[in-house]
Amino acid sequence: MARFVITRLLQMIPLLIGITFLTFAIVNLVPGSPVSRYEFNPRARPEDIERIKRNLGLDQPWPVRYVQWLGNVARGDLGISLVNYTPVRARILNVLPNTLLLTMTSLVFALLLSIPVGIYAAVKRNSWFDNVSTVGSIATFAMPSFWLGLLLILLFAVKFYEWGLPSLPAGGTRTLRGETGFLDRVQHLILPSLALGLVQLAAWMRYIRSSMLEVIRQDFVRTAQAKGLRDRVVLYSHAFRNALLPLVTLVGLSIPDLFGGAVIIEQVFAWNGVGRLINDAAQSSDYTLVMGAVLMLAVLTLLANLLADVLYAILDPRIRYD
Numbered sequence: 001m002a003r004f005v006i007t008r009l010l011q012m013i014p015l016l017i018g019i020t021f022l023t024f025a026i027v028n029l030v031p032g033s034p035v036s037r038y039e040f041n042p043r044a045r046p047e048d049i050e051r052i053k054r055n056l057g058l059d060q061p062w063p064v065r066y067v068q069w070l071g072n073v074a075r076g077d078l079g080i081s082l083v084n085y086t087p088v089r090a091r092i093l094n095v096l097p098n099t100l101l102l103t104m105t106s107l108v109f110a111l112l113l114s115i116p117v118g119i120y121a122a123v124k125r126n127s128w129f130d131n132v133s134t135v136g137s138i139a140t141f142a143m144p145s146f147w148l149g150l151l152l153i154l155l156f157a158v159k160f161y162e163w164g165l166p167s168l169p170a171g172g173t174r175t176l177r178g179e180t181g182f183l184d185r186v187q188h189l190i191l192p193s194l195a196l197g198l199v200q201l202a203a204w205m206r207y208i209r210s211s212m213l214e215v216i217r218q219d220f221v222r223t224a225q226a227k228g229l230r231d232r233v234v235l236y237s238h239a240f241r242n243a244l245l246p247l248v249t250l251v252g253l254s255i256p257d258l259f260g261g262a263v264i265i266e267q268v269f270a271w272n273g274v275g276r277l278i279n280d281a282a283q284s285s286d287y288t289l290v291m292g293a294v295l296m297l298a299v300l301t302l303l304a305n306l307l308a309d310v311l312y313a314i315l316d317p318r319i320r321y322d
């Protein structure tokens with residue numbers, strides 16, 4: 001197992017280089033630059049603009065700048081922001097906990113609901129519950145996450161307030177005025193985590209239902225039932241344990257969707273995270289900040305996939321990576 005983990009970690013290096021190279025090329029080929037705001041300023045002389053470009057290294061071709069950026073990253077230096085000249089690493093680490101809190105909360109929420117709903121829908125196949133959950137999951141999965149987020153804001157923040165019901169905050173990570181605390185953070189977390197997790201919940205519930213329908217028809221399940229074991233023991237200790245293995249892989253593959261969805265959801269709910277930081281940096285052509293944030297999310301995604309593979313081997317003793 002240790003050899004497998006080390007090999008996978010080494011394989012991440014060329015993959016990360018490929019991801020960062022493509023990202024660097026895209027952000028540099030898009031029209032605009034961090035000094036574009038000075039070009040239309042009548043007080044800015046052309047020689048001043050050229051000096052700013054030279055100080056920021058923007059006077060060199062982007063492949064040269066990418067090699068220099070890669071060398072700095074190898075030394076642990078993500079550079080400075082080209083807009084406000086603050087360290088990129090400090091800005092990312094300042095908002096990274098918010099993104100991890102949002103994605104992990106959405107992940108846990110989707111798992112805690114998708115597992116029992118999927119199992120019950122499989123056991124009660126073709127019942128009204130199965131039909132309602134099927135239609136609901138398909139409808140939810142078809143909704144864009146940003147549109148779902150806007151619907152949640154309209155209902156739980158706007159309409160609940162108009163109806164005199166307890167409403168939830170429409171955005172932000174905490175209350176800017178008044179007393180803040182754990183409960184305040186939870187209230188601000190509910191709507192964005194719902195918007196991000198409901199789509200995954202719909203997909204995982206359908207997958208668990210299909211896996212359980214396949215497993216409960218196997219001979220070992222009928223044998224366990226013939227021994228007189230309780231239905232709950234048969235379902236969770238025998239059937240679900242075998243249906244759980246593909247789910248681990250599915251969850252690992254869904255991690256990029258969670259991080260990618262967080263970029264949109266954080267913008268909709270004004271959530272102060274890495275996704276919103278990337279969006280703001282892209283709009284201002286802050287190349288180094290975009291690259292640092294993308295690199296951070298790519299590393300987290302690859303580590304999550306590695307963790308899924310390790311858990312797969314732990315849950316199924318038959319799997320060996322040696």
